[in-house]
Amino acid sequence: MTNDLLSLSTNEFIGGIETVAPRFDSASYPQQNLPADDWTLLTKAGVLLPTLPKEYGGRDDHAEMCEVVEKLSEWNLPLGMYVTVISAVALRPIVLWADEEAKREVLPAYAGGDPMIAGFASTEPGCGSAMSAMTTTFEEVEGGYRIRGRKHWQAFSISAHWWLVSAKNETRDRREYGYFIVKRSEGFRTLRPYEPLGLKVIDYGLNEIDAVVPRHRRIAADGRTLRPMVEMLMASRAMMAAMGCGFLRRISREAHAYAERRRIGPGPQSAIRFVRYRLAAIDASYTVCSALNHHLRTALNMKDEMIGSFPAVQAIKTVATERMLSSAHHYQQLVGGEGYRSGSPTNISAQAFLDARVYTIFDGTNDLLSQQLTEYCLARTDGRALSRFLAEWPLTASAVTAHGLDLNFLDRDLRQEHLVLAGRAIAYAFAIGRVMRWAAETGADPRAARTAIEFLKADIAGVATEFELLSAGVLGGPTLN
Ligand SMILES: Cc1cc2nc3c(=O)[nH]c(=O)nc-3n(C[C@H](O)[C@H](O)[C@H](O)COP(=O)(O)OP(=O)(O)OC[C@H]3O[C@@H](n4cnc5c(N)ncnc54)[C@H](O)[C@@H]3O)c2cc1C
Structure with missing residues (x-):
């Protein structure tokens, strides 16, 4: 018991x-x-x-x-x-x-x-990233609130007993958001199941809500902005570090074992130097997620409000999920044709890729989260150039100083596309700092930390190159340089 x-x-x-x-x-x-x-x-x-x-x-x-x-x-x-x-x-x-x-x-x-089982119902067919456009409504009625609308892609659409539902109350001059605890039998119906490509243990669907809930089931939250919803998503976004750490420990183990077993020509696949490069990339991602997970466990606290950790959580979510996806991709490539076979007895790479694929999309699409991370920093520069701010900001300063990171390419007018890319660079700088701290505090293999940091520095250099690409006018229209 x-x-x-x-x-x-x-x-x-x-x-x-x-x-x-x-x-x-x-x-x-x-x-x-x-x-x-x-x-x-x-x-x-x-x-x-x-x-x-x-x-x-x-x-x-x-x-x-x-x-x-x-x-x-x-x-x-x-x-x-x-x-x-x-x-x-x-x-x-x-x-x-x-x-x-x-x-x-x-x-x-x-x-x-x-x-x-309990689920969280926020996304609607008409909006996922910009939730202010939600059409699910709530209104006060005798004894409580009536909630009406449609939500989709909810985990446990068919099976959850209780729901946390977001809704909006809008009049001509006033908008209020509310969060309600709804029992399925009070009026949560699944209209159509969805067939996801991966994550098969969880059921998904299109849902309709028409429920009246008692007054005490409204969650205490400031209704004027969507900040409480962001707070509610902080813990799951941070948990990507724990999922990434467990998942990549497995992927690393599987990929190495496969490369040792598989014969290509006279020797094992692992004797091919580019195969070793792919394995190193997977291992570096595992190191990064281990460090992010260490930060989650020791510096964050899901038992309290987390909104103060907003930038760290945005960085954790985007970096951890990118690492999960890129490693699943490397592993599947290493496995060759057998990696494209459902239920292959020799490897789990096909399903691992399908399972990891959605991580950069759900729980706040990474592109949006990266943009928000840059906007967060820009709002705090106090007149400094962004690179100077990052050199002094506690979340990135140690990485910038210890590794001489050149972030000057960020110091320009940042259009929307730059904001997204800059957010990635900021997140990588954050991750370098976490790897340094993890190595110092856990006594982890310094070579693993060094390699992971080199990969992250290459990612930052990649963002700088993408800035140049944008300056070359690939989006068409006038450039800012
Ligand atoms: C398997 C799965 C499980 C899910 N679980 C839940 C759940 O339990 N509860 C729930 O409420 N929802 C859930 N969702 C919904 C999920 O959170 C949304 O799909 C996600 O937030 C993206 O919203 P959207 O699908 O409407 O995409 P859109 O908002 O249409 O965005 C699509 C794409 O547009 C681009 N984009 C959008 N904004 C920007 C930007 N600012 N900058 C650059 N590019 C941008 C990105 O490429 C983005 O991926 C789940 C979805 C899936 C697939």
């Missing part, structure tokens, strides 16, 4: 997760929605307990939340996302900001080892 799990030490508790996780090995686990019995097995192992407060039967532990997701993602990346959505996206805002009555109604059901 989950009660017994509350007195365990972290090592013992995580040991229990490590015992059940291999059962979900993506090399053999079916590509299908997770059956309720398997979710029961995981909830009984306590995968949701670190998210829940002690008074609601949880273990209430930030670092354990990260570790659970990292361990699961090593065996089965989609399962890492499964737990992240329920814990970090749907339950965390309820734990942090819901009315006590709503907490009492919802949270105990997630502590008991039952196969309970």
